[in-house]
Amino acid sequence: MTTNIPVLYVFAISHYCEKARWALDYLGIDYELHHVAPGEHAEIAKKLGGSNTSVPYVHVDGKIIQGSANIISWAQSQSGTGEKRLTPEVELELCTDIEKRIDDIAGVHIRRFYYSEALVEHPGTVRPLFTRELPFPKNILIRFAFPKIRKIMISRMDLGKAQGDESKDIVAGELEWIDGLLADGRKYLIGERFSRVDMAVASLLSPLALPPEHPVYNNLSHPPKLAQQVSKWSDRRSLQWARDMYAEHR
Numbered sequence: 001m002t003t004n005i006p007v008l009y010v011f012a013i014s015h016y017c018e019k020a021r022w023a024l025d026y027l028g029i030d031y032e033l034h035h036v037a038p039g040e041h042a043e044i045a046k047k048l049g050g051s052n053t054s055v056p057y058v059h060v061d062g063k064i065i066q067g068s069a070n071i072i073s074w075a076q077s078q079s080g081t082g083e084k085r086l087t088p089e090v091e092l093e094l095c096t097d098i099e100k101r102i103d104d105i106a107g108v109h110i111r112r113f114y115y116s117e118a119l120v121e122h123p124g125t126v127r128p129l130f131t132r133e134l135p136f137p138k139n140i141l142i143r144f145a146f147p148k149i150r151k152i153m154i155s156r157m158d159l160g161k162a163q164g165d166e167s168k169d170i171v172a173g174e175l176e177w178i179d180g181l182l183a184d185g186r187k188y189l190i191g192e193r194f195s196r197v198d199m200a201v202a203s204l205l206s207p208l209a210l211p212p213e214h215p216v217y218n219n220l221s222h223p224p225k226l227a228q229q230v231s232k233w234s235d236r237r238s239l240q241w242a243r244d245m246y247a248e249h250r
């Protein structure tokens with residue numbers, strides 16, 4: 001399939017997909033959004049020549065761009081030097097370091113903390129997020145295949161009670177780190193204007209911050225233990241700031 005309109009492939013539930021989607025929306029890129037089913041996502045990535053199976057990926061002009069950070073860089077390269085540049089004008093190296101750390105640590109452990117309770121103990125709350133926006137026959141297929149998908153996810157992401165607790169502690173440490181970066185009352189993490197680093201941090205914290213402007217988490221219902229923890233964290237500077245970024249820029 002070759003198309004001139006970029007196609008963004010996503011899972012509705014994924015905060016990495018939300019990050020890529022926000023970038024394309026923010027920069028005013030004309031694109032098609034394709035929600036894919038688990039399993040299908042890997043087949044499509046392979047068919048398009050991807051080097052791995054993860055969403056998000058963009059297919060454009062016969063090329064595949066994989067990973068939310070690469071997608072932001074590509075989108076920025078398409079949109080020139082307008083008012084809404086996502087690359088900060090200063091401290092590029094610091095921007096890359098913060099973006100990489102939030103992608104590799106908080107992004108991964110927020111997901112594991114959530115799934116360790118939601119997918120293990122309350123899978124019925126996760127399934128609608130996997131079937132959301134899928135066309136009718138695929139939606140039915142995923143409903144039936146969900147027990148198998150759940151098993152694979154539990155094994156691949158190493159989910160469980162102890163693992164969830166471990167991830168919760170890691171997330172607490174990473175929130176402390178972001179609180180510290182914001183402690184001097186700055187509006188943006190780097191420089192005087194909104195940049196990709198703010199987008200990366202706010203979108204990857206969005207499963208905890210639950211901003212009303214988020215296209216999926218605006219009515220996400222957390223399982224009970226996670227809900228309790230999230231309500232304890234809710235007034236933290238980092239999560240309030242993430243909600244502010246959404247309110248102003250999403």
Ligand SMILES: N[C@@H](CCC(=O)N[C@@H](CS)C(=O)NCC(=O)O)C(=O)O
Pocket residue numbers: 011014015016017042053054055056066067068069103
């Ligand atoms: N660092 C990557 C992470 C992407 C990622 O972990 N995607 C998950 C969904 S949240 C995925 O596609 N998992 C299934 C797979 O890798 O096949 C990014 O920023 O895009």
